[in-house]
Amino acid sequence: MNTENTMQDKVKEIVKKYKGDKSALVAILQDVQDEYRYLPKEALLTIHEQMDIPMARVYEVATFYDAFSLTPRGRFIIEVCTGTTCHVQGGMNLLDTFERSLRINCGETTEDGLFSVDRVGCLGCCSIAPVVRVNDTIHPQMTQDEIPRVLRTYMAKRYGR
Amino acid sequence: MVKLVIDGKTVQAEEGKILLTVARENGIEIPTLCSHETLENTGACRLCVVEITKGKRKKIVTSCLYAAEDGIVVDTKSDRVLKVRRFVMQFLMARCPTSDVIRDMAANMGIAPETRFKPSEDGKTCIFCRLCVKACEDVVGVSALGFAFRGVDKALGTPYREPSPACIGCGSCAYICPTRQITMSSTENTRSICGKTFKMKACSVCGRYFAPEEQLAFISKKTGVDLEALSVCSSCR
Ligand code: FES
Ligand code: FES
Numbered sequence: 001m002n003t004e005n006t007m008q009d010k011v012k013e014i015v016k017k018y019k020g021d022k023s024a025l026v027a028i029l030q031d032v033q034d035e036y037r038y039l040p041k042e043a044l045l046t047i048h049e050q051m052d053i054p055m056a057r058v059y060e061v062a063t064f065y066d067a068f069s070l071t072p073r074g075r076f077i078i079e080v081c082t083g084t085t086c087h088v089q090g091g092m093n094l095l096d097t098f099e100r101s102l103r104i105n106c107g108e109t110t111e112d113g114l115f116s117v118d119r120v121g122c123l124g125c126c127s128i129a130p131v132v133r134v135n136d137t138i139h140p141q142m143t144q145d146e147i148p149r150v151l152r153t154y155m156a157k158r159y160g161r
Numbered sequence: 162m163v164k165l166v167i168d169g170k171t172v173q174a175e176e177g178k179i180l181l182t183v184a185r186e187n188g189i190e191i192p193t194l195c196s197h198e199t200l201e202n203t204g205a206c207r208l209c210v211v212e213i214t215k216g217k218r219k220k221i222v223t224s225c226l227y228a229a230e231d232g233i234v235v236d237t238k239s240d241r242v243l244k245v246r247r248f249v250m251q252f253l254m255a256r257c258p259t260s261d262v263i264r265d266m267a268a269n270m271g272i273a274p275e276t277r278f279k280p281s282e283d284g285k286t287c288i289f290c291r292l293c294v295k296a297c298e299d300v301v302g303v304s305a306l307g308f309a310f311r312g313v314d315k316a317l318g319t320p321y322r323e324p325s326p327a328c329i330g331c332g333s334c335a336y337i338c339p340t341r342q343i344t345m346s347s348t349e350n351t352r353s354i355c356g357k358t359f360k361m362k363a364c365s366v367c368g369r370y371f372a373p374e375e376q377l378a379f380i381s382k383k384t385g386v387d388l389e390a391l392s393v394c395s396s397c398r
Binding site for chain 2: 041044054056057063064
C-alpha cells in the first residue's frame, strides 16, 4: 500500500474520533505525534483539509508546543531533568554525558532514529534527584557511570521485539 | 453618554467607547503601533499607555483596550506615562533597531539607540503585533500567514516558510504592517510578496497591470461577480 494514503487515512481516522471538533486540535496533534513520533507535513495538511482550519493556524499550534516535533524523534526519548534539584545534583553533567555518548546535541535525534535527548524542567520527583526519564520510565539517582549500561539496555530492546 | 476628563479637558463620550478613540476625536495624540481601525485592538505594542485616576486610585492602562467610564480622569502625558512609554520604546528599539519607523519614534522621544544589543542578523523589524495575521484572516479571509515557534525563535511567516497556496497576493499584510517588516516588490506585470510571485492581470480596457490574477479569481469566487467584470481596473470602470 502507498504510505501517503495510509497516513492520510490514519489521520482522517484520528480527526473523526474527535468528530472534527476544532477545539480538539491539540489532542489530535498529540495522537498524530504518538502515532508517528513527529508531525509529518502530510499529516498537518490532512488535518487542515479535514478540519477546515487554515494551514497557518495548524502550523502555529504545531510549532508552539515543545511536545510536538516537526522532525522525526527517536524511538527512545531521553529527558534529562535540569530542574533546580537535579541541577544541583549534577543533572547538567548527565546531559553532557548523554550528548557525548550519543554524539548529538540536546534536542537532536541519533541518525539511527533510536534516541533523542532533551532537557526538561522539574519532573516532580526531586527526592530521587538527579532524574532521567526515558519514554515513561524514570531512572532515579542517575550517575554518569550508569549511562553506558542504560543506553545498552535500550539498544537491546530494539532487537528484543 | 459618560463624562470624563482627558488631559484637563472635560469631554463626553458614549459609554464603552475605547479611550484611544475618544482621545483622538478630541484632538489628543497618543502614539500607537498596533492599533488599526479595521481590526480589533489587541494591546500588543503597549505604546498607547495612559494613566487614569478613578476615585483615589491611579493606574496605567492601555488606552486602545480601555473603555471610557464616567468620572475617570485620564492623563496621557503624566511623568509616569512618559516613563512607561520610554521604557516600552526602549524595548522596541532593542528588538528592532533597524526599523526606521521605530527609530524615528524613539528619536522623537529622545531615546538614543541601544548599544547593548546587537541588531538581529536577519534585520527583522517584526514587533509581533499580529496585525498582518489578523488582516489576512479577518479582512481578506485567506489566512496565509501566521507565527511559528515561540520565545526567541518566534517568527512570522507562511507555514514551512514556503510560498503559501492560500496567499492571493493582495498585499494587505504589507500595507498594514506598522514597521514595514513585510515588503512587496513588483515589476510591470508581476508582484512578489511572502515568497510568492504573482502574475498581474492587465485591465481589459486600458491594458494597465492592476491586480494579481489570483486575487481577482478569489474575489470572483467569494462575491459571485463574473471574472470578466473584474478585469477592468478601477480607473476604467
Ligand atoms: S528538579 Fe528534577 S525532579 Fe525536581
Ligand atoms: S496601540 Fe494600544 S497596545 Fe498598541
